[in-house]
Amino acid sequence: MVSLTRRWTRRVGVWLLVRAGAEGAYGAGLRYADRGRLEAAVEAFEDAQRLWEREVGPRHAHVAAAMARRAWCCVRLGRVPDGVRLYEHAMELERDLHGADSARVRELGHQLAEARARLGVLPPPAVGEGRGGGE
Numbered sequence: 001m002v003s004l005t006r007r008w009t010r011r012v013g014v015w016l017l018v019r020a021g022a023e024g025a026y027g028a029g030l031r032y033a034d035r036g037r038l039e040a041a042v043e044a045f046e047d048a049q050r051l052w053e054r055e056v057g058p059r060h061a062h063v064a065a066a067m068a069r070r071a072w073c074c075v076r077l078g079r080v081p082d083g084v085r086l087y088e089h090a091m092e093l094e095r096d097l098h099g100a101d102s103a104r105v106r107e108l109g110h111q112l113a114e115a116r117a118r119l120g121v122l123p124p125p126a127v128g129e130g131r132g133g134g135e
Contacts, residue, residue, distance in 0.1 A: 018030045021051060022048045022052040022062065023074075024045055024050035025045070025047040026044070026045065026062075026065075026069075027046050028040075028044040029044030029047075029048060029069060029070075032044055033073060038076055041069070041070075042056055042073045045067075045069045046066075046074065049063055049067055059093060059099075060098070061130075063093065064090040064091075064097070065090075068087065068108060071083040071086035071087050075118060078120050081119070083115045083118055084112065084119065087112040087115055088112060090108055091105060125133075
């Protein structure tokens, strides 16, 4: 019974995601992040990123925005290396789109610097655990 319910819930979730599109996924990510549900926000921003990549191409400001939001969540979840990688990619996209001196590139640069600073202050992993690098 439980597995049937989970399958049904997933199907409804996929249907809603398709109907809502990238904007709906991005909005859901914002709501999840505001409520402190960062794991769910990471997934929603990843969905938005993937959908926008299909709709408008991989080198678009919307893709960079979803990537940057995902990075923010990853850093706060302790998945700092993932966050740094995402910030770097988002900043590269924004630089290509708007130039190295744009306000958005400067903002992402500050966020990236904060994330990189956290790399040196992560607590050592518990025995048998990694540093939170996988999704």
